[in-house]
Amino acid sequence: MKLSQPAPPESIDLDAVDLTDSVLYGEGDPHSVWNAMRHRDPVRWQQVDDTLGFWSVTKFEDADLVLRDHTSFTSQRGTMLFLLGKEDPARGRQMAATDPPRHTRMRVPMQRALTNKQVEKYQGAVTGEVQRLLAPAFTGEPFDFAEAMMRLPMATAGTMMALPREDWSRLTELTTMSVAPDDPEFAGTGGSNSTLQAAHRELFAYFHDILRERRDNLGDDLISLLLGMEIDGRALETGAILSNCYSLILGANVTTPFVPTGALAAVIGTPVWDDWRSSPKLLNTGVDEALRWASPANHFMRYALHDIEIRGKKIRAGDAVVVWLGSANRDADIFDRPFEFDIHRKPNRHMAFGSGAHYCVGHTVARMSLKVLFTELFTNFEAFEFAGEPQHLHSNFVAGIKHMPLVATVRAGAEPAYAGVAE
Template sequence: MTDVLTSEPRGCPVHHSASDDAAPDLVDPMVHSHGDPHAVWRELRRHDPVSRHELGDGLGFWSVTRYADADTVLRDHVRFTSERGTMIDLLGTDDPAGGSQLAVTDPPMHTVMRQPLQRALTLKAVERSQDVIRQQIVRLLRPLADGGPFDFADAMLAMPMAVTGVLMGLPEQDWDRLTRLTTVCIAPDDPEYRHPKGRKHTLQLAHRELFAYFQDIVRSRQQNLGDDLISVLLRTEFDGRRMSVGEIVSNCYSMLLGANVTTPHAPGFALDHLLGTPGLDDWVAHPELIRSGVEEALRWASPITYFMRYATRDVELSGTRITAGDAVVVWIASANHDERVFADPFLFDIRRRPNRHIAFGAGPHHCVGHSVARVTLRLLFAELFGSFTGFARAGATERLSSNFVSGVKHLPITAAVKK
């Protein structure tokens, strides 16, 4: 099975300068939603694995496309820091949350901040919540039993919020609103989410609303601590003090964003690719392969397209010299399709072993919620394949316009309830 978006390109789609008019611009969200970024990454892996990408006005970054280099950058927090920012949008300015938000804090402070969350989200702890997670999945899939068109991708967008909402102790009536706001934050260029006043206004409104929401939640939770993740943050101490309200709010935003990025898009990508193929029938017929199939879905989708770091000193990657202070963008989706690591990488193989994908990152910043995501996805596919049959496409797939998240926002399907 070969993904129609990743067929072998005719000739080289890039010349080694991103400023060339003929070269697809990997920063452009439309390249990811309507183009073929994999054709670009494949040629870069072959001919220019660490290449310079200029954005103008003196801004630019190094594109890292091979697995080995990507793994090195993500694991080495000494030579590659996250504290100046991890998003291309912030090039030219340091992230104001650096050093206080888990995602943009390096060890040893990162380790202190991460430990209590990691304890709360161990596999054993998450597995104790399986019944709650399964109930939310059953609720979201229930309309599929009606026999009419069901937007699978739209339901998946709501799935992580239903799980994380329970774990964070957030009121159920707020889940739909929070799902939309976090999607706006990672796809402000998407026509479905973009404000008429433009991208910047879109982000400002979404950030303002989310931070105000969590400020109210955190202040309320201070008076009524429980065993939810926000209470864990409220009890966390580092440098001999507890986090300020602002720091906790920032980390709540980061946690919610992380949860709502990876989990919904792996199943959407997988089902979109497998519908109408023997591969779907094969997976349905082998429930014992749910676990390995989920890992392949994560590799295949690579929902977080990239992570950014800054070099703290002069360093060399694949023969290319990177200067201290330079931004380095690790293209996760490219690394997860590197032919040097994954045999036949454009084959969706539910039996792939080993499968050393880095969909959740690597090193100190390996996603703290990966166990929640994995358990949720395993329960989802077990419920989907155990309860339904006859999956068919009922309309066109629509991709999310984002250079940060590789996502499917609409995937109409039909299915029948298993007798």
């Protein structure tokens, strides 16, 4: 999707907009749509068919309310638009599809395993993977930065879940199929629903085999943690463990890769790149701005548990409510100059990781990975130039660039730390 300045709010025909359409995000300008909605109709109903529809929430404070208030909005009926009108089979078993207090009891052990101190143990593995993926840039020939970044999250997820390295590439492909089943590059011959079902079948079958082997070989990894977890005195059932394995790997492969591509697309050829590269103290604020700017998770869905009013709109019990994170993160009431990439932005209240009880449990992993990546970029490369037009993912759930060919100018004295061939 376009990340540049939006069109004038009055120029957008909101009645003609379908926010479920993946083409809008791959080829259109949803930020102009959201900007118009924030100005003209920040809590807006969209009818999908004769029986289904949802409320779109586009302002930051309203989005924060919906995501935080689990007594008014539940996660247990589906958190993504592809589940609209369907019962979520993972409800009450997967952290993302479970409300407090059970959610809290499930989250605490995982949160302990993902503290900053625990995550630091994997920094070496992530650094090695980043160096491996960036090695082609040292040739001075065009290389697809976005494609390389899509393989990055498995360095942490694969290592922390103790998954065989030879499986990482296929797992990345399957998770992309899960979040972008409409994308022509990842869709199968049977259409989006068939693509989604095929990806889910293969992922769950894969993790079923992993669990069968892991039960007899418990270790210090996240899958072993799930196998040993007890909630209310009872071990998690196999279906719950499988569902959480899926959620963990999906979260990793959705969040991390699209942040650096979005950031570089914004700063290449601008003074911001030189400012950021030459100021180590701006690494952290720059990463937060990259997260706000990219907002890789496009939306989260909730259902109203009782009648509630937001900005004068009466939301009825049972209505679906969709929070558009990229819109909330461009709200001018919260962010000064929201359509400017500002590495000095502080405070930065972005909700790229969500908000409330379901704030991304892996945010420590994502931040560590991004800091490692940008450190390697700033250390080794003087500049980048586009070698072709970026191509965006067709997905209403993930905002991201899937291809972005670049040519790098290597800094004097910098040499690739990885001598092999990136797979």
